[in-house]
Amino acid sequence: MVAGTVTVGLTPVAPPVSASPATSRALAQVHTAGRVSVADGAARFSWPGVYFEGRVRGTAVGVVLDDPHSDYDVQVDGVTAATLVTPSAGTHWITDLRDTAHTVRLVKRSESPWATASFGGFVAAPGGAVLARPAARTRQIEFIGDSHTAGYGNMSTTRDCSGDEVNRTTNADRSFAALTAKRLRADYQINAFSGRGMVRNYAGGEPGTNYRTYYDRALLAVDGDVWPVPPTWRPQLIVVGLGINDFSTAIGPDETWTPQSLAAAYRSAYHGFLDKLRARYGRSATILVVAAQMSDPTLGEATQRVVRERHRRGDQRVQHFSYGENLDLLGCHWHPSQRDHQLIADQLHSFIGTLALRW
Template sequence: MPSPWSRMLLASAASVVLLGTTTQAAAAAPDAKGVSATVHTAGRVQDAGDVLRYSWPGVYFEGRVRGTAVGVVLDDPAADYDVQVDGATVATLVAPGSTTHWIRGLRDGAHTVRLVKRNDTPWSTSSFGGFVAAPGGAVLARPAARSRQIEFIGDSLTAGYGNLSSSRDCTDEQVKRTTNADVSYGALTARRLHADYQVNAYSGQGMVRNYNGGSPEVNYRTFYDRALLNVPGDVWQNPGTWRPQLVVVHLGTNDFSTPITPGEPWTDESLAAAYRGAYAGFLEKLRTRHGPGTTLLAVGAGSFAGHVEQVVRERVAAGDRRVRFWRLDDTGLDLAGCHWHYSARDHRLLADRLTAHLADLPIRW
C-alpha cells in the first residue's frame, strides 16, 4: 500500500495522554519470580526475567492487582500503548520511554489490567517490566490463558495501519499515532471468539516482493521466526503454550499493488510464479510447525486472490484437509485509513465477515 510510513519500515529492515493519569519515574519491582509469573501474554516475547522484550504489534499483557492504583513498568521510546482496567481504556501512552505509569483513583479491591501495544515498530525493541501495586496493595495471580488461540499473519492491513485516522493523507507521525492493532480485524475477531491471539504483521512486507520493490534483500518470511524484529538471526522460543487452532495468512498486497520498477528482477509472470512457490512453502512450514490439526486459512484479495486460491487448491489435492481459501469481501469498505488503508469501520466489517466465515469451518477448538 502506498505510504511514506511503509518506506520507513522497509528502510528499517535493512508523554502520556487521556483521563488524568500520572507518570512516575520508578516503582517497586514486580514479583522476584519474574514478570512472566504475574502476567498472561500470548504474544511473541523474549523472557529476560525482570522484563519481557518484544517487537510485533498488538502484543498484550494481562494481570490482576488489588488496591487503589496500578503501575505499568515500560521501557519503550517508539511504540504507543493502551492501558485498560476492568475492561475500559483509561490511558493511552505515547512513546513512553523508561517509566512507571500509574493509574490512580481505583476503587479499593481487585482489578484486571491489560496493556496492549498499538502500533508496529519493527526497528525498535520494546520492554515491559510488569504491573506493580501501590503500598497496601498486591499483585495477584495472573489471569488464566484462553483455550482458543489464533495467529494472524500479514502486512499493514493486518497491523491496523492508520485505522484511526480521520484522513487518508497522513504524515509519518500521524501514521504512528493513528495505528491501533487492538482494533484490527484480527484482534476484534479473536475477542469475539474468546481467543488468545498474535498479530504477527509487518507493514510494507510481502511474501517475495515488498512495497514498490523496496529492500529486495528481505521479505516477510525473513522476519517471521523472530521475536525481536530488528535482531538478525533472532528466533522466538515458543514456551510450549502457543498451539493455535487457527492461523490466518493475509500476504500479497505488497507483492502486487505497485508496478514492477526498472532494475527489479521480475516480470509479471516470474513474480507470480515466485509468489505461488513461496506461499506453498510457507504453508508447508506452518503445517510442519503446528501439525495436522491446525486450520490454515489463506486470504486472497484483489489481484493476488487467484494465486492464493491456486496454492490452496494444489495443497488440498495433495491431501491437506485443513487448509482453506477465503476470498476477502471488500464490498462497502471505505478505505479511509491513512494512505487508503482499512479504517476502523472497515476492520469491524471485516471482523464480522471473518467471524461468520469461521463459523462454517471445522476448527478443532
C-alpha cells in the same frame, strides 16, 4: 468499571530491565500470548498487538514499561483508562480506582519493527497487591500479514497522513484480527509487518528481504533472532494475509521480476511457508489463505490456486477467505478504516463459523 478520575503519572524508578527478584515475580503474574523474549527480568518484544494481562487489587496500578517508539493502551476492567504515547522508562500509574480487585491489560497499538520494547510487569499501590495471573484461553489464533492485519492508520479521519500521524492512528487492538479473536474469546498473536510481501515488498523496496525474513523472530530488529515456540502456543487457527505488497505496485525497471515469474515465485514461497506452519503446528490446525479483493486480481488468482494445490496434496484444512467489498478505505494512505476493520471482522467471524475447527 473504573471509578473516579483516572490519571496517568510517571514515577522516577529504575528502568524495567532491572533483574530484581520483584520484577521476575511480576512477570510470573502476567499472562501473554505474544512473542516475547524474557531476559534480565523483563519481557522484550517488537510485534504489534502484543498484550499483557494481569490482576491487581487496590486504588492504583502501575505499568513498568520502556518503549519510546510505540503507543500503548492501558485497559482497566475492560475500559481504556489511558493511552501511553512513546512511554519512556519508568512506572506509569493509573490512579483513582476503587479499592477492589481489577483486571488490567496493556496492549501495543502501533508498529516499530526497528526497535525493541521492554515490559517489567504490573505493580500495585501501597496497601494493594498484584494477584495471580489470569488463565490462558483455550482458543488460540495466529494472524500473519502486512499493514492491513496490523491496523495501519485505521483510526485516522483522513487518508493524507504523516509518519507521526500513522503511528498515532494505528491501533492493532482495533484491527480485524484483534476484533475477531476477542469476539471468539481466543488468545492471539498479530505477527504483521507493513510493506512486506511473501517474496516482494511494497514497490520492490529492500530487495533480498521479505516477510519471511522476519517471521521466526521475536525481536524484529535483531538479525538472526529466533522465537523459541513454547509448547503452550498451538493455534488451532492460522490466518495468513500476505500478497498485497507483492502485487499492488508495478514492477520497476531495476527489478528482475516479470509478472509471470513473480506469480510463480509467490506461489512456490507460499507453499514453503505453509509447509513451515504445518511442521510447527501440526496438520490439525486450520489455515486460512486470505486475499484482499481491492488489490491486483493477480493476488486472488494466486491464492486460490495455492489452496487448490494444497487440496490436491491432501491438505484439506487449508481454506480460502477474501474480503474487500463495501470498504471505504478511509484510513491512512487508503488503508482500511475502523469501520472497514469491523466489516472485515464480521465477515471473518461468519466464515470461521462455517469451519469445523478443533478447539
